[in-house]
Amino acid sequence: MNASKPALPFRRLFQIPAASLLLLFLAGCVGFQPIAPAHEPSARVSLAVPAELQQKEGAWPLERWWTVYHDAQLDAMMERALSANPNMAAAEARIARARAASDLSNAGTGPQVSAGTDLSYGRQSENYLVPRPPLGKGGEYVSQGQASLNFSLDLDLWGRNAALIRAADAQLKSAVFERDAARLTLASSLVRTYAQLSAQYDMQDILQATLQQRRTIRTLIDQRVASGLDTRVEVQQAQTNEASLRVELEQTATAIKVLKLQLAALAGDMPTAAQSIARPAMSPGEFAVPGTLPLDLLGRRPELAAQRARIASAYAEADAAKAQFYPNVNLNALVGLQAIGIGNLLNAGSFTNSVGPAIRLPIFDAGRLRANYAGKASDIDAAIAQYNQSVLSAAQDVAEQLVRISDLGREEAAAREALNAAEEAHRLATLRYRGGLAPYLTVLTVENQLLSQRRVIASLNARREDLHVSLARALGGGFQEDRGVPATASNARH
CATH class of the missing domain: 2.20.200.10 (Outer membrane efflux proteins (OEP))
Known part of the structure; x- marks a missing residue:
């Protein structure tokens, strides 16, 4: 009998009258008024794709989009860059920090x-x-x-801890997506620089071919001077033209060295590694995309996914702030x-x-809880507004790349036509000069026109590769939001 008496106070401890309990809960809710976000995420949009870029089967872009160039050196350099670049190490450190914050939030829900x-x-x-x-x-x-x-x-009767866990998990996802955005930026920069290196080698070939043509003409000039058909004026003009080409060749060689140093830095290598970089062997990187680009594909950009995660985190933090009004x-x-x-x-x-x-x-706090909740609601508005602007910018970015690539084809056709005409004019002018029917000034003029058209073709080829890289970046570079997200304690339970 006596052994049962000590249990009575323990039971009475929890026998709080229902009316008193209600008053306690109401006291904790004093002053709370829900605040709805002023903005909502953008509605669905889509972009039309030019017919020449439409892909009939499957969906582009691929995760390892740079492999379409079929350049083993580029692939190896990319692997080193994505694993050894200091920017990627910093991004991984931010992920580790966000994972620790998520684990800390989850630890608060268990018994201590x-x-x-x-x-x-x-x-x-x-x-x-x-x-x-x-x-x-x-x-x-x-x-x-x-x-x-x-x-x-x-x-956690009102879900404050659960909301903080959702916020921490969303921040972790945001850190992962920001890492993916850094990967895409690094990959785009490396491929773009690699393509510029290839373009400089092409320009070097053009200059050397033109220099060889001018040396051939100079030999002809020397023969005509010996025959009394030309003067030293034509000889000096030919020497001047050769010297100007040698200057451009030196400038091109310098540009090649600088680009190799930039590639070594992007790959996370020391500058001495630049000497081992060979001439690129890139195949034409022709890309195709679906006939229309809806928002679900257009939104496959890691920076947009990171912003969506930040919106989810802002909503969760607002829920946690609301729960602070309750007991x-x-x-x-x-x-x-x-x-x-x-x-x-x-x-x-x-x-x-x-x-x-x-x-x-919380009975009276001079408005602290309301101010905190209002601040969290404002964070939601700011995150949504930033996301909406980013969606518009992404749509504009993709549209611009599609227009430029589509219009580039007409530019290339006109440039090839002009190059063919310049080559024929150079051939005819050289023949007439050999036959004494045209002065050297005519040959020089036509030769400069031919060099200019060759430069245009090389520039257009470089622009095409650069636009393809820009399109790959604009479409997210094969990013998939459901890949690479680390498991957390909260989503592991579901």
């Missing part, structure tokens, strides 16, 4: 158990818990000890030993325990 021991020695007050002698030890110097095992659990209920428990006089600490009579809820109510 801690052990502690407190030992002290000092004078006891005669007017506090311990009475004066002879009934107690008030006024005496005594030792005290406590050894306990503490237990606490946040019941916070924790369950606490303690079991251990307490004694006045350390020698009594391990006695059976020193055993103690306690269990019960801890309730904290």
